[in-house]
Amino acid sequence: xxxxxxxxxxxxxxxxxxxxxxxxxxFDDYAIGWFRQAPGKEREGVSCISGSGGSTYYxxxxxxxxxxxxxNAQNTVFLQMNSLKPxxxxxxxxxxxxxxxxxTSMRNRWTPARYDYWGQGTxxxxxx
Numbered sequence: 001x002x003x004x005x006x007x008x009x010x011x012x013x014x015x016x017x018x019x020x021x022x023x024x025x026x027f028d029d030y031a032i033g034w035f036r037q038a039p040g041k042e043r044e045g046v047s048c049i050s051g052s053g054g055s056t057y058y059x060x061x062x063x064x065x066x067x068x069x070x071x072n073a074q075n076t077v078f079l080q081m082n083s084l085k086p087x088x089x090x091x092x093x094x095x096x097x098x099x100x101x102x103x104t105s106m107r108n109r110w111t112p113a114r115y116d117y118w119g120q121g122t123x124x125x126x127x128x
Contacts, residue, residue, distance in 0.1 A: 001022065001023050001024045001117070001119075002020055002021070002022050002094050002095065002096065002117060002118065002119035003020070003021045003022075003119050003120065004018060004019070004020050004092060004093060004094050004119040004120065004121055004122040005018070005019050005020075005021070005122055006018040006019045006122060007091075007092060007122030007123045007124045007125075008123075008124070008125070009125045009127065010084055010124070010125070010126055011126070011127070011128050012084060012085060012086060012126055012127075012128055013083060013084065014084050014126070015080070015081060015082045015083075015084065016081050016084065016124060017078060017079070017080050017081070018034070018078065018079040018081065018092055018094075018122060018124075019076055019077070019078055020032060020034070020076060020077040020078075020079075020094030020119055021074075021075060021076050022075045022076070022077075022096075023075065025096075027051075027072055027075040028051045028052060028072045028100070029051055029099075029100055030051055030096040030097060030098075030099070030100065031048055031049060031050045031051055031096070031097040031099060031100060031101055031102045032048070032049055032070065032077045032094055032095070032096060032097065033045065033046075033047065033048040033049075033094065033095050033096075033097055033102070033109070033115055034046040034047045034048070034068065034077075034079050034092060034093070034094055034095075035092070035093045035094075035095065035112055035115075036088075036090035036091065036092045036093070036124075037090055037091050037093070037121075038087075038089060038090040038091075041090075043093070043112045044059070044110070045059050045109065045110030045111075045112075046058070046059055046062060046066065046079070046092070047059070047062070047066055047068040047079060048068070048097065048102035048103075048109055049068045049069070049070050049077060049102070050100060050101050050102055051072075051099075051100035051101070052072075052100065053069065053070045053072065055101065055102060056068050056069075057102050057109060059110065065081065065082050065083045065084075066079060066080065066081050066082070067079070067080040067082075068080075077094060079092070079094075081124070084124075084126045085126060086126045086127060087126075088124060088126050089124060089125050089126050089127070090123075090124060091121040091122065091123050091124070092121060092122050092123075092124055093118055093119055093120075093121045094118070094119045095112070095115035095116070095117060095118045095119070096115060096116050096117045097114065097115055097116070098114070098115075098116055
């Protein structure tokens with residue numbers, strides 16, 4: 001089970017830290033991905049972190065503003081989001097990938113169907 005939290009309303013330029021708490025499985029056996037879905041748009045990839053936390057990936061346009069990390073002792077993955085823009089407004093989801101490593105294929109890494117278990121999502125709204 002995955003539960004995402006930490007969303008909210010923030011002004012442009014602000015920051016939020018999302019959390020994804022896991023239970024019911026061996027946490028570090030799975031890479032975790034963050035996705036987001038804006039109204040009327042398809043779900044899109046944001047970031048992925050390997051089971052050990054040693055490898056991280058970002059959709060190109062988000063790298064530098066977003067940072068993914070994990071605390072395996074706490075069974076939690078984090079997404080630190082800085083310099084937020086209105087176009088970051090979306091529901092953010094975390095999901096398990098089918099293995100310890102994020103896919104080496106960029107296409108597969110950002111394909112939601114490649115992920116198995118999903119949290120319920122947390123709303124992020126960036127607006128003045």
